[in-house]
Amino acid sequence: MPVTKCPRKSEPLWKGWDWKAQKNGLRHQVYAVNGDHYVGEWKDNLKHGKGTQVWKKSGAIYEGDWKFGKRDGYGTLSRPDPETGKYRRVYSGWWKGDKKSGYGIQFFGSKDYYEGEWCGNQRSGWGRMYYPDGNIYEGQWQNDKPEGEGMLRLKNGNRYEGSWERGMKNGHGRFFHLDRGQLFEGFWVDDVAKCGTMIDFGRDEAPKPTQFPIPKVEVQDPDGVLREAIAALMSPEEEDT
Template sequence: MTQVAVVPSLSYLPFYSVLHYQVPSELDNTAQWIRLLIVMLILLSWKRSRASKALIVGSGMPFLKSTEKKLSVSQRREIASYKNGLRCKIFNISGNTYKGEWKNNERHGKGIFLETSGKRYEGDWEHGLRHGYGIQSHMEPHCLHAIEYTGEWYEGKRQGQGISYYADGSYYDGAWLDNKRHGHGRMWFADGTFYEGEWKNDQFHGLGLFAYANGNRYEGEWKCGLKNGCGRYYHLDSGQLQEGVWVNGNCSCSTMTDIYYRQTAKDPTQYPIPENIQSLVYGFAPVTTVQQII
């Protein structure tokens, strides 16, 4: 057996300088020496790769620094203090309280928000805003809550289908857009009147039916809250039907006919309109004779 030392050109590496290999004498041929050199080169490249990684991490050279953004101590502490999941109750500086679910320090999920003014919201949240289905109410005497709105919300605003209750006893059931009645809806007013039809920006707009407290009703077109366009006005108290055109809430031109159950009306007219004469109406004054028309 012959003792062979490491090649001198590689002996500058500490862990190579102490290595000695006991190799058989038959390794004197060139092929065996090449295999040995290949093994040592592999070990050398592995060692250099580890040293280069350490250099990149610890070097002060800007172009060798890691591109990963580092957070300050205060930023790391702030992230660690983010509210996530269910919280029993959170108070803010104005005195409002929130009880419910959080995500990344924002109200997200199911929760109850109570304001110092007495208003209360219970429902869905998304990214800190009311979003989904929810109920808004306010405090009344004897610790009772009166519902103001129940329905759909979108990014903190009433939007979708919902029911709103008003202080005078009126309530609305229908579509909403951007906190306003918009689309198809029904409204029961405190004075006994009723409207069902299209809305736009909190006003009657489009086709709709308006019923008065005395039973009379108008069916037709509306614009900006006023009768505007073609329509029918049923005088159910007198048993007559008025058909015509309205402009800015006033009848421009129309015809008047008797309803077949006129005599059963609450206050029927004294005489029926003759069948062979078309009653022409300007405004609300009926014209029932040919002489009056001329």
């Protein structure tokens, strides 16, 4: 009795070609249609591991960690300087889901930069900002602006310590006028001091002290009437039972 064999099924050619085209492990330069190119590790056709990405349009370069096609982990982003053409570092730090998240340093210019915590590409948490005019802010951030408790130190040495909201002085705070030897302590609303007290503070060491010191305010009470009234309010007599 003749023996019949089922014909062996052959896979279509495109499946073999697709398998060979799968990117896994370390690959040399791989170009995208728009001219961007990447050198590094892959997993299931996604950038995964260590790698370097170059964007043709902007010229930006990212070197660092990747996770399933997105920047994730530690990495450095650099861009070419428009004047010199040389690459300068823009950001060095931690990423998550293709966004700056965690601790990192952002360079905005040659003199202004931020070092601290990030969340979703925004300064959030604790951080220190160096401004191009020489001022320095150190404290809490939220939504890319100073929010919470922080200190702003001006170039001339004067400083503000207190509460911030939406990037402005809001709430209780103290402003040290070290150049003239005075201290203001009070309440602020949108960078404007609304009420408070001003006293002399280190006036003898100040480089530009005021012409006259702030006089002390004293209440005249020769007969002791005011003191007796205050004492009565502080310790009222007990009612007879």
